[in-house]
Amino acid sequence: MKINEFEEFFESANFDIEEPQTDHRDKFARKLEKSRKSGKAGSNSRKIWSGLLSIAAILALVLLLSNNFNQANQSDLASISPEMKQTQQFYSGLIEKELIALNAEATPETQMIIKDALQQLKKLENRYKRMENDLLESGNDKRVIHAMIQNFQQRIDLLSEVLEQIENIKSLNNQNYESNTI
The missing domain is CATH 1.20.1270 (Substrate Binding Domain Of Dnak; Chain:A; Domain 2)
Structure with missing residues (x-):
């Protein structure tokens, strides 16, 4: 296909044809509320993120300290x-x-x-x-x-x-x- 054919195809195509269902927001809100009540959404992900952030902070501190001393060692x-x-x-x-x-x-x-x-x-x-x-x-x-x-x-x-x-x-x-x- 040539560039003009691509341009014509995209100009003529209508990709925005689907509409969400009318009760989409209500379903989403119910699922969100259900996950909050069961404790699934926040507690596990918070624990994981908290652990990952702690590890990242420790690594950043170690790298910062080692960088300061490595600069002296590499002088x-x-x-x-x-x-x-x-x-x-x-x-x-x-x-x-x-x-x-x-x-x-x-x-x-x-x-x-x-x-x-x-x-x-x-x-x-x-x-x-x-x-x-x-x-x-x-x-x-x-x-x-x-x-x-x-x-x-x-x-x-x-x-x-x-x-x-x-x-x-x-x-x-x-x-x-x-x-x-x-």
């Missing part, structure tokens, strides 16, 4: 030498452990300290990314490598200090609770 510092790769993996692992410990200590009393620490950590990560570009431009300049290692150390020091502050807060709270006994 140019690791490509300089096997020793630099080991150094980078060591520091990245320590930072990851400290972050897990920090998140485990999250309470209403420590929320502001943790939030501030994460903001400072983000600033240090941004500086590190700029240093990666500097490293590429400088051709593996030792000063840039040293600055990158210092950045890792600063991040670990920051997380350690915050964990220490949280421990101090917890011990102060424990002392207050002990002195308020009946």
Whole structure:
């Protein structure tokens, strides 16, 4: 068939010839109400969707965290030498452990300290990314490598200090609770 024949066929054909039955809406409403009463429509599908959404949220969180640490692991510092790769993996692992410990200590009393620490950590990560570009431009300049290692150390020091502050807060709270006994 040629294009003109197709156009003529579609222009002449009337595809909209069926009308729904007059009681179509009533039948649909009754079926919907019946499924609501029996609990079929909402409960099973909600459970399934709830489970799927939970799994998706966990996967998204894992991917986000692994992406942040993989970016550090895939940086140019690791490509300089096997020793630099080991150094980078060591520091990245320590930072990851400290972050897990920090998140485990999250309470209403420590929320502001943790939030501030994460903001400072983000600033240090941004500086590190700029240093990666500097490293590429400088051709593996030792000063840039040293600055990158210092950045890792600063991040670990920051997380350690915050964990220490949280421990101090917890011990102060424990002392207050002990002195308020009946």
